[in-house]
Amino acid sequence: MTPADMDFIAQLLKRRSGLIITSEKQYLLESRLTPVARERGLADVTAVIAKLRTGDEALARTVVEAMTTNESFFFRDKTPFDQFEKVILPAMLKARAATKRLRIWCAAASSGQEPYSLSMILKEKGAQLADWRIEIVGTDISTEILARATAGVYSQFEVQRGLPIQLLMKYFKKEGEQWRINDELRSSIQYRTFNLLDPFTGLGNFDIVYCRNVLIYFDEATKRGVLTRVAQLMPADGFLLLGAAETVVGVTDVFAPMESARGLYVKSATAKHEAMAKISAA
Ligand SMILES: C[S@@+](CC[C@H](N)C(=O)[O-])C[C@H]1O[C@@H](n2cnc3c(N)ncnc32)[C@H](O)[C@@H]1O
Numbered sequence: 001m002t003p004a005d006m007d008f009i010a011q012l013l014k015r016r017s018g019l020i021i022t023s024e025k026q027y028l029l030e031s032r033l034t035p036v037a038r039e040r041g042l043a044d045v046t047a048v049i050a051k052l053r054t055g056d057e058a059l060a061r062t063v064v065e066a067m068t069t070n071e072s073f074f075f076r077d078k079t080p081f082d083q084f085e086k087v088i089l090p091a092m093l094k095a096r097a098a099t100k101r102l103r104i105w106c107a108a109a110s111s112g113q114e115p116y117s118l119s120m121i122l123k124e125k126g127a128q129l130a131d132w133r134i135e136i137v138g139t140d141i142s143t144e145i146l147a148r149a150t151a152g153v154y155s156q157f158e159v160q161r162g163l164p165i166q167l168l169m170k171y172f173k174k175e176g177e178q179w180r181i182n183d184e185l186r187s188s189i190q191y192r193t194f195n196l197l198d199p200f201t202g203l204g205n206f207d208i209v210y211c212r213n214v215l216i217y218f219d220e221a222t223k224r225g226v227l228t229r230v231a232q233l234m235p236a237d238g239f240l241l242l243g244a245a246e247t248v249v250g251v252t253d254v255f256a257p258m259e260s261a262r263g264l265y266v267k268s269a270t271a272k273h274e275a276m277a278k279i280s281a282a
Contacts, residue, residue: 005049018218032066070145072110074163075117080241102134105206108214109138112149115189139194146191152181200229213243227252240265
């Protein structure tokens with residue numbers, strides 16, 4: 001691959017998905033795009049890039065999808081889910097007691113383990129949430145990975161990563177070598193394709209946003225832009241959760257980390273104090 005080819009593909013990926021690919025990551029291009037070349041009957045990745053240069057829109061979409069990293073697992077990193085149960089839910093059940101409505105957004109939902117983990121926590125609350133209307137929206141740039149999320153079918157390996165056995169037995173059914181999540185959980189999530197680089201119109205507002213393990217692929221300006229737009233969809237007392245290797249610190253001041261709960265972010269310093277006051281009064 002020539003430096004000009006590398007530059008072309010890096011720019012295409014950044015423009016279309018935010019993904020930053022540096023020349024040291026050329027191996028990633030080779031490993032992810034060689035199967036694309038094969039499927040299209042093209043000789044190699046250089047030929048894929050040559051075809052992209054002709055403005056092949058369908059190929060560009062395939063290339064963007066192929067370059068996404070869809071790694072996810074149930075209750076990933078545990079803490080963001082413990083915090084959902086122990087900090088966020090108690091605060092929100094109090095704050096939204098009048099409307100009994102809550103909207104949650106998994107902004108990089110991938111194959112669905114994150115929204116399904118949240119949904120299982122909610123289902124475990126049983127009668128306590130019976131008259132609440134809680135919506136979970138799962139979005140991702142990749143239509144292909146969302147098809148997997150919608151199907152809710154996981155391998156033995158996937159259900160062994162982070163999912164407690166009692167939840168596996170309760171909410172999944174074994175089908176051959178695979179495990180299928182039950183229909184009640186499956187239908188509790190609304191999935192839709194959405195690119196975080198696009199305008200955030202038509203999504204509505206969200207009380208809680210999980211935007212985990214996606215900002216790591218973006219540059220600072222893109223991270224800042226996404227977080228600024230996420231903040232615009234959230235009320236003052238909303239909660240944001242990022243991945244273990246991600247932070248708002250040094251990127252934007254629209255969100256602030258909560259002192260008492262690592263990895264949890266609230267809007268601005270004022271909101272931070274309000275949220276802290278609510279939790280300590282709970
Ligand atoms: C590593 S997964 C994270 C999944 C889950 N949030 C977790 O933490 O386990 C990253 C996801 O971000 C998605 N993604 C990458 N760029 C995106 C963009 N510009 N807009 C929306 N989703 C994007 C990828 O398709 C991928 O499924």
